[in-house]
Amino acid sequence: MTFTQVYNKLLKHYGHQDWWPAKTSFEVMVGAILTQNTAWTNVERAIARLESRACLTPQAILDAPLSELTECLKPSGYFNLKAQRLRNYCQWYINAGELPCLSCIDTDALRKQLLMVNGIGPETADAILLYAFERPVFVIDAYTRRIFSRLKLLAGDAPYEVLQDQFETGLQTDVAVFNEYHALIVCHAKDACKKCPGCIDCCLSYICPSCKR
Ligand code: SF4
Structure with missing residues (x-):
C-alpha cells in the first residue's frame, strides 16, 4: 500500500x-490560526464576527481594541491567547510586506519566517504555506x-x-x-x-x- x-x-x-473554505488568502491565514484546538464551525463563527465588524484585515486586527477583538474570537475558544497570536501574526505580516512581498520568498525561507512568529507552530505554518501561499508542503x-x-x-x-x-x-x-x-x-x-x-x-x-x- x-x-x-x-x-x-x-x-x-x-x-x-474544495479547500480551504475562505474568500481571501488573508482569511485562510486567520482561519489557520483560529482553528488550533477547536472545531471549524467555531472558527467560521469567529471569522463572521470579524467580518461583520470590518476587522478582517491585518491593520484592522491590530487597530481593534483588545476587548473588541477577543469578543469576535470568543466562539473559537482560547480567545485571549488567539487574539495575541493573531496580532503577532498581523504585525509580522504587515512588516514583511504582506502577500506581494512574501510571495517572492522561497518556501523554506518563508516557513522559517512563519515559525519565528510567536504562536505559529509547524502545523499552522504549513497550513498557511499550502492553502494561502499555494506552496507544496x-x-x-x-x-x-x-x-x-x-x-x-x-x-x-x-x-x-x-x-x-x-x-x-x-x-x-x-x-x-x-x-x-x-x-x-x-x-x-x-x-x-x-x-x-x-x-x-x-x-x-x-x-x-x-x-x-
Ligand atoms: S476506520 Fe481506520 S482503522 Fe478502521 S479500517 Fe478504516 S482506516 Fe483502518
Missing part, C-alpha cells in the same frame, strides 16, 4: 473537498498521525518533520494533491477513522491492517 493508493481511494469515496495533524499509523504507513509518534518528509517523498510534488489530500484526511478522520474507528463502513477497510471489521 502507498500514500498514492490511499489518496486515490479517499478521493474516489469522498470526492473533491504537506500538513501533518493529529488526524494524519492517527489514520496513517493505523494503516501502518508511518509511526504516529514520529517527529513532525519526519512524517512530513515521508509524505513529500512518497507523493509527486503537487500543490493541488497536497491540498486535496490533507482535506480528505480530515474528512476521513471525522467520518470513519475516529478515535474509536468505524471500520465497518470504512472505504479503506480492505487495505487497512488495523481493520476491526
Whole structure:
C-alpha cells in the first residue's frame, strides 16, 4: 500500500473537498490560526464576527481594541491567547510586506519566517504555506498521525518533520494533491477513522491492517 493508493481511494469515496473554505488568502491565514484546538464551525463563527465588524484585515486586527477583538474570537475558544497570536501574526505580516512581498520568498525561507512568529507552530505554518501561499508542503495533524499509523504507513509518534518528509517523498510534488489530500484526511478522520474507528463502513477497510471489521 502507498500514500498514492490511499489518496486515490479517499478521493474516489469522498470526492473533491474544495479547500480551504475562505474568500481571501488573508482569511485562510486567520482561519489557520483560529482553528488550533477547536472545531471549524467555531472558527467560521469567529471569522463572521470579524467580518461583520470590518476587522478582517491585518491593520484592522491590530487597530481593534483588545476587548473588541477577543469578543469576535470568543466562539473559537482560547480567545485571549488567539487574539495575541493573531496580532503577532498581523504585525509580522504587515512588516514583511504582506502577500506581494512574501510571495517572492522561497518556501523554506518563508516557513522559517512563519515559525519565528510567536504562536505559529509547524502545523499552522504549513497550513498557511499550502492553502494561502499555494506552496507544496504537506500538513501533518493529529488526524494524519492517527489514520496513517493505523494503516501502518508511518509511526504516529514520529517527529513532525519526519512524517512530513515521508509524505513529500512518497507523493509527486503537487500543490493541488497536497491540498486535496490533507482535506480528505480530515474528512476521513471525522467520518470513519475516529478515535474509536468505524471500520465497518470504512472505504479503506480492505487495505487497512488495523481493520476491526
Ligand atoms: S479500517 Fe478502521 S482503522 Fe483502518 S482506516 Fe478504516 S476506520 Fe481506520
